[in-house]
Structure formats: structure tokens, C-alpha cells
Amino acid sequence: MGSLVPFQDLNLCPEPPQTATIPTSSAANTSTSVTGTTAFTFLTPKIEPKQEPFDEPTPTQTVHQQEDFIFSVSNSAPDFIPNPETTPPANGSSSADDQSALYSEYFRISELFRSAFAQRIQKYGDVEVLDPDSRAIVPVPEQSQLTSLTGPTDSSHPEPALSVVVSRKKAGRSNVLVRVSNLGIQDQRHFRDLVRRTRLIYDALRILAVSEEEKRTGAGHGRRARGDLRAAGVMRDRDLWLNRDKRIVGALPGIEIGDVFFFRMELCVVGLHGQIQAGIDTLPASQSSSREPIATSIIISGGYEDDEDSGDSIIYTGQGGQDKFGKQCMDQKLEGGNLALERSMYYGIEVRVIRGLKYENRVSAKVYVYDGLYKIIGCWFDVGKSGFGVYKFRLSRIEGQPEMGSSMLRFAESLRTRPLSARPTGYLTLDISMTKEQVPIFLYNDIDSDHDPIYYDYLVKTVFPVNAFGQGSNGTGCDCVSGCTEGCFCAMKNGGEFAYDCGGILLRGKPVIFECGNFCQCPPTCRNRVSQNGLRTRLEIFRSRETGWGVRSLDLIQAGAFICEYTGVVLTRDQAEVFKMNGDTLIYPSRFSERWAEWGDLSRIFPEYVCPSYPSIPPLDFAMDVSRMRNVACYISHSSSPNVLVQCVLYDHNNLMFPHLMLFAMENIPPLRELSIDYGVADEWTGKLSICN
Structure with missing residues (x-):
């Protein structure tokens, strides 16, 4: 049961006021309107x-x-142009009442002007009167302005067809x-x-x-x-x-x-x-x-x-x-x-x-x-x-x-530079990857005597079947010597646009992303080589009373940034059936929720926005064995509201049946906050992924 409590009338203080309570026991009730204090309007310095x-x-x-903000989301999405002349400031300043009065007076005078002179003005074309009840008139824009807002006008209709209205001030x-x-x-x-x-x-x-x-x-x-x-x-x-x-x-x-x-x-x-x-x-x-x-x-x-x-x-x-x-x-x-x-x-x-x-x-x-x-x-x-x-x-x-977030930031910095000084006890190893990764991965347990992650071989990259490299690998790549540019061969494979910006941040999720591969001429620093360059974020596997083993970062992870690959030994359907009989630990990528579709989703901005469907990928019909070899990603916990998404990527082969499972941040993840994935199927009792068959 939740309550939205109208704040006390300060005229009645300091005696405790009697407050009304509005229940919000479910999400459906959270939009209940609340009436509270009464606004008094007077001028202040x-x-x-x-x-x-x-x-x-x-x-x-x-x-x-x-004023400089004009850009297009995609070829299929409309432009959006915030107009500083019609959009009021975003902050609620002390002059809000003066601005409100100014807008009211503007529209009042505009109505008087329209009523008295509308027909004459419309006759000479100085302004366009849209609607008798519009209560506003504005100058008709120049032809160049019309083109920038709506595109070229029809040559058969030389008169401009667009009418612009000064929008009313939005509610503060x-x-x-x-x-x-x-x-x-x-x-x-x-x-x-x-x-x-x-x-x-x-x-x-x-x-x-x-x-x-x-x-x-x-x-x-x-x-x-x-x-x-x-x-x-x-x-x-x-x-x-x-x-x-x-x-x-x-x-x-x-x-x-x-x-x-x-x-x-x-x-x-x-x-x-x-x-x-x-x-x-x-x-x-x-x-x-x-x-x-x-x-x-x-x-x-x-x-x-x-x-x-x-x-x-x-x-x-x-x-x-x-x-x-x-x-x-x-x-x-x-x-x-x-x-x-x-x-x-x-x-x-x-x-x-x-x-x-x-x-x-x-x-x-x-x-x-x-x-x-x-x-x-x-x-x-x-x-x-x-x-x-x-x-x-x-x-x-x-x-x-x-604990304060600022304190956690400072503590994480000390862990990155002086881990044993910041936490003298609890470390099982300062690098579980045994230098196989570019950055060390800590293993920490100050709760019990469980050392389980130490007993697995650390696997940096996924092991695919040999036939994965024989199908769909045509030996072709881009010819971009200094780095890929718009319109190159690899951009066309991705539907005409790159999946990452110049900083390596994921622009929007796709069914599959084609990164530059072995047959491309571009350097390792190419903007289309992000996930294949491996782990760059300093991670820690830790023991938790709530989630068992979990993973957290010692770095601040930016939304859209690459974290690591989810690795294992890939098994075909027939191989997986044999392994299931022995009760081995298997991961089924087809069960991962398609959270990639949420990253870059602008449907609430543009109703006509369509989630990317190209390049397409068939249903993932394979399993991953992590019973003997695994990496840090296998210890990431399940959550129905995750902060990490799974994105399919291809770079070392073009077989759509066997993509890499790459993990990207769905939000800004502070240091020492646990990472989570939506595995799709979780154990009913613990909330952890049920990976043991």
C-alpha cells in the first residue's frame, strides 16, 4: 500500500497537520491526481x-x-526540431508568472488584431489565418523556411501550403x-x-x-x-x-x-x-x-x-x-x-x-x-x-x-588501485582469468567458504562448431584502410548504418550486428570493431547472501557501452540432447529476453517508429555448455528489470545460426552495483537462472 500525501499547509505549521491519504496499491493507481496547495500570484524581485x-x-x-538542433533519426523516421522561440525554458524560474502573463496578453492582443483585420490581412497575404477560433495569427514563413520544415513545395502550387502557429506556453x-x-x-x-x-x-x-x-x-x-x-x-x-x-x-x-x-x-x-x-x-x-x-x-x-x-x-x-x-x-x-x-x-x-x-x-x-x-x-x-x-x-x-553513491565511487577507485589495502580480507584471487583478459577480474567472498568459480577453466571467447566457419563465410570484407565510413560494405551488411557511434556506444539494438572481420582491411581501432576487442571494464565476481554468486563493476559503465561476451562451448541440438542426459550445465540463448529491442526504441517519440528487423536472424537453435569452461558473464544474476542486455554479434564468421552473445549496459551502472540479465526463465525460489537440467 502506498500513499501520495498532500504536503501540509505551511500556514498551519508548526502544529502537525491532518493529511489525506490516497492509496496506490497497484501500478494502475499511480496516476491518481492530487490536489494540494493553492497558488498565490504576486511579483517578486x-x-x-x-x-x-x-x-x-x-x-x-x-x-x-x-537553435542548432536539427537532425534525423533515420531515413524512415521524421525530423524533430525543438523551437527555442516557442518552447519555454525547462526550469521553473521565479519569473514563471511574468512569462505566463506575457503569453496571455500576447494571445489576447492577437485575437483582437485577428477579429479587426483578418479579412484584409488574408487578402494581402501578410499573414495566414488558420481557424476563426485559433486566437492567434503569425507571419507566413519565407519559402526557404518552408523548405526546411516541410521539404520542397509542389511546383504546381506556388503558394506556400504550410501555416505556422505560435504554440501556446506549455504548462510549467x-x-x-x-x-x-x-x-x-x-x-x-x-x-x-x-x-x-x-x-x-x-x-x-x-x-x-x-x-x-x-x-x-x-x-x-x-x-x-x-x-x-x-x-x-x-x-x-x-x-x-x-x-x-x-x-x-x-x-x-x-x-x-x-x-x-x-x-x-x-x-x-x-x-x-x-x-x-x-x-x-x-x-x-x-x-x-x-x-x-x-x-x-x-x-x-x-x-x-x-x-x-x-x-x-x-x-x-x-x-x-x-x-x-x-x-x-x-x-x-x-x-x-x-x-x-x-x-x-x-x-x-x-x-x-x-x-x-x-x-x-x-x-x-x-x-x-x-x-x-x-x-x-x-x-x-x-x-x-x-x-x-x-x-x-x-x-x-x-x-x-x-551507503552514499559518492562514497561508493571513491571506494571503487581505491579498489582499482589498491585492492588489498581497501579490503585486506575476502579475496580468493585478484585475477580469475589468469591474465587471459586485458584487465584483471577479482574473485571476492567474505561470507562463506565457497570457492566454486576457481575450479572452472576461464574461457575468453565462445567455442563454435567447426562447421560454423564453413557456412556463410564468403571471404569478403570492406576495403576501408583507415577505418570504416558510411556507405562501406560492412555498413551495407548492417542495413546501411553502423551499430555504434564513434565512441563505441551502441546506437540501437538489432537482431544481429555484423562487425568487421578477418577479411576487412580496417584497423583494430575501427568504429565497427567494438565487442570483438574484448573486456575493458574491470569486473568482480562476488558472493552475496541474496543472489549467491554475482558480478559487479569497479568502473562506472555508461549506458550503451560494451561490457563482455557471454562465453561457453556451443552445442548443436543433437549434442545438447546427449549432454542433458548427464545433467550437465547448459545455457539456452533462445530463452534470453529480446531486451535489445528496447535499446534505441523511439516509439514514444515517433508513433511510426519501427523496431529494426534487418539484418534478420533465424531462431537460435543451439545450447552453450558452461559446465567446465566459462567466463565472468556466467555469474551474472537474473532480473526481470535488468541493467544489461544481450546483443547477437557476428565478426569471425557469417553463420547466422551461431552468433556471439555480447552484453551491453542498458543504463548508467554505478561502481559496485550488481549486474543483471533477463534470462527469460528463472528459478522460482531463488530468482537465479535455472541452468542445470
Whole structure:
């Protein structure tokens, strides 16, 4: 049983309010609307928000990036063009009411203008009046603009056929404050799946946007492609941002402590933090029932000289009084975000804390980690290191929460460099592959005396039957000496497009991917040689009380990145029947769920989107014996909501009957979080794969 509790009317505080409870016992009830606080509208002075360090473009740069955002998903998919002139800002700023009034006045004047002069205007063709009830008129665009939006016009109809209407302002963020509590297991799974699906779409759009930008400008040339901004704009236009219909105080359903985000815009998309750059997210005073602002989340990145972060305790400096270079040049005032934090302290309202950390990766300058809920236990005015007065807030982490994600990142770094110093006991071996892999694979057990993985021969690559290399291997390949390019022979084998971007990230899942093989002239660094280059992520096999043996990463794995191959000895149907009689351990690839179809699925963006069906592959009619030889992938646990997908790949032969089983990340996987696959069939009692016949 779950509850969406309308937040208390702060006018009644500090006495405990009587709250109404709305049951959400199943996923079907989670969309119940909640009515809460009443919005009061009045003008407030403009307050400069506390800006985070410029690791990402400023809002002004964001507009320029959005203006450049024109790319096509595929030859069969439509273009999507976020229009900065008609799309309001993504953040709920304190000037939202002024913008709303401006839009209302615009449409009112437009209606008066249309009523008085519509016939004359239409006669001379200055503007196009679409509908008597449209309540808006706009100039007819130039022919060049029409071509860019709709393609060439019909020569038999010289008059432009397209009419453009200035879209009305989309609804901003809600002023309804709620707290979600007492979620059942089914509700937790529902919200987690909802967040995962949203992040899948975001990652697919972002990766595709960067890939299209690289096609136009070339990899590594020009300014860095801002696929994060483009993806967020498209999703906002299609109302795919989460938690816009309510403001959630406290923990967000579907967001787990330790979740990692590469971009600030993704925080906005999932509703964890609603400001594009400001470090304090608030419900403005103009939208609060008490006419006082309330803080809901903060981001701390260590970029301010008076901040002190010791993990469970934080001294957080307020906003205001800074120049354009981020230097304190005047005293701060108790207003805006500062007042919101002070009021949250007064009413005992917890805030979500997200830490921005520098982390070496190919995607962004830093990562953002959700570290849980904190209480504001103190507020005072002090003289900062710059000599000017600043407001300081002491935050204390609420007890009983899982380990902080930022702590796990630092601990994983120490394990990669000094494993025996970080964990003196529990290691059975520091490389179970015996240097067969490019990176070592740890084996760790601090629970019991089980050493089972040591007794298997480590198998780096799958062993196929000899006849697999004789069928379908025509000895042909591409002639790309310096690396494959669009339109080469291998691209045509994949349906005219490569499966990976220039960074080796999977663009979208397919029934099978043809990588460059032995007969190709391209080098090992070719963009179409990703999974065949082997394991690059540092993994650890560990013993768990919940799942038995499992696998986790010591590195942060980006969504869409290759992890490893699922290896074994391939058996034909007849061979598998013989092995079954001896009770040997077999894996049946045909039972793996087709999670590859979810990666890159843009059906919620484009209704006409069709899942790739080419290149096609016949049903997998073979088994894999892992009873004597196996690799790290065989210890990955089963989950109905996995973070790893199985993608079929061919490179050393072209026999569609026997593909390689390659594993890719379905989401950003933080270090030390367990990897999981949907095996399709799991043991009823343990939730583990039942591989023993």
C-alpha cells in the first residue's frame, strides 16, 4: 500500500497537520491526481540563483545549442526540431508568472488584431489565418523556411501550403507539494521501471543526436555536440519529463541512492532536480500556500570556497552576491534560495542532495550522484573567505539510508588501485582469468567458504562448431584502410548504418550486428570493431547472501557501452540432447529476453517508429555448455528489470545460426552495483537462472 500525501499547509505549521491519504496499491493507481496547495500570484524581485561551476554551457549557450538542433533519426523516421522561440525554458524560474502573463496578453492582443483585420490581412497575404477560433495569427514563413520544415513545395502550387502557429506556453511545473510514502513492492517496481524507460529514451536520443552531429562535422571536430540538451528538449515537447504534475518532497519513487547521471539535464528529465544550472531547487514564494519559498533539492559540487563537505555533514553556502566570474563581491541576502533553505529548516522539511564529482570519462566533465535525504539543522550569517557576508546552512544526512553513491565511487577507485589495502580480507584471487583478459577480474567472498568459480577453466571467447566457419563465410570484407565510413560494405551488411557511434556506444539494438572481420582491411581501432576487442571494464565476481554468486563493476559503465561476451562451448541440438542426459550445465540463448529491442526504441517519440528487423536472424537453435569452461558473464544474476542486455554479434564468421552473445549496459551502472540479465526463465525460489537440467 502506498500513499501520495498532500504536503501540509505551511500556514498551519508548526502544529502537525491532518493529511489525506490516497492509496496506490497497484501500478494502475499511480496516476491518481492530487490536489494540494493553492497558488498565490504576486511579483517578486529577480534573484540571481546560485550557479554551479561552468562544466556545462550556461542557459544562454543552451539557447544557441537548441537553435542548432536539427537532425534525423533515420531515413524512415521524421525530423524533430525543438523551437527555442516557442518552447519555454525547462526550469521553473521565479519569473514563471511574468512569462505566463506575457503569453496571455500576447494571445489576447492577437485575437483582437485577428477579429479587426483578418479579412484584409488574408487578402494581402501578410499573414495566414488558420481557424476563426485559433486566437492567434503569425507571419507566413519565407519559402526557404518552408523548405526546411516541410521539404520542397509542389511546383504546381506556388503558394506556400504550410501555416505556422505560435504554440501556446506549455504548462510549467506544478505547485502541488506531495510526499510519497509506504510504497509496496509492486509500486516500487512500477516506478523504477518508469524511470528506467524514461532514461532509456533519453540516452537513446542523446547518443543518436551526438552521432548525427558527428556525421555532419566529423568526430572530434568543432564544438562538443550537446546531445543532452537536444534529447531533453525533444522529451519535454512530448511531455515525457517525469514529476511535472506534482512537486515531491523527500525521496522520488523510482530513483535509488547511488544513481549516477552524466548530465544536469537528465536530472531535470527525471524530476530529481528541476533547475538547469541553479544549485538550489525551490517552490517559489509566488506558488506556495504560505507565500514562502520551500527548498526541495540542492547540488553540491565543491566549486565554492566556503562549502565544506564531509559526507554525512555539509556546510552549504547560499546564493547571491557573486560577479560573472563566480567571485563573491557583495553580501548575500536572505531571499530566494537562501530563504527557501531557511524556511525548509524552520518547517523541518528534508532536501535531496546530489553531488557533482569530477570523474574521468568520455562523456562529460563530471558526474552527478544522488546521495539521499538531508535535514537542515542550522543557518547563520557569517563572513566568508572573500570578506563578504554569506549565509551558511548545516545539513545532516538522515540515518537509515543506503551507503552514499559518492562514497561508493571513491571506494571503487581505491579498489582499482589498491585492492588489498581497501579490503585486506575476502579475496580468493585478484585475477580469475589468469591474465587471459586485458584487465584483471577479482574473485571476492567474505561470507562463506565457497570457492566454486576457481575450479572452472576461464574461457575468453565462445567455442563454435567447426562447421560454423564453413557456412556463410564468403571471404569478403570492406576495403576501408583507415577505418570504416558510411556507405562501406560492412555498413551495407548492417542495413546501411553502423551499430555504434564513434565512441563505441551502441546506437540501437538489432537482431544481429555484423562487425568487421578477418577479411576487412580496417584497423583494430575501427568504429565497427567494438565487442570483438574484448573486456575493458574491470569486473568482480562476488558472493552475496541474496543472489549467491554475482558480478559487479569497479568502473562506472555508461549506458550503451560494451561490457563482455557471454562465453561457453556451443552445442548443436543433437549434442545438447546427449549432454542433458548427464545433467550437465547448459545455457539456452533462445530463452534470453529480446531486451535489445528496447535499446534505441523511439516509439514514444515517433508513433511510426519501427523496431529494426534487418539484418534478420533465424531462431537460435543451439545450447552453450558452461559446465567446465566459462567466463565472468556466467555469474551474472537474473532480473526481470535488468541493467544489461544481450546483443547477437557476428565478426569471425557469417553463420547466422551461431552468433556471439555480447552484453551491453542498458543504463548508467554505478561502481559496485550488481549486474543483471533477463534470462527469460528463472528459478522460482531463488530468482537465479535455472541452468542445470
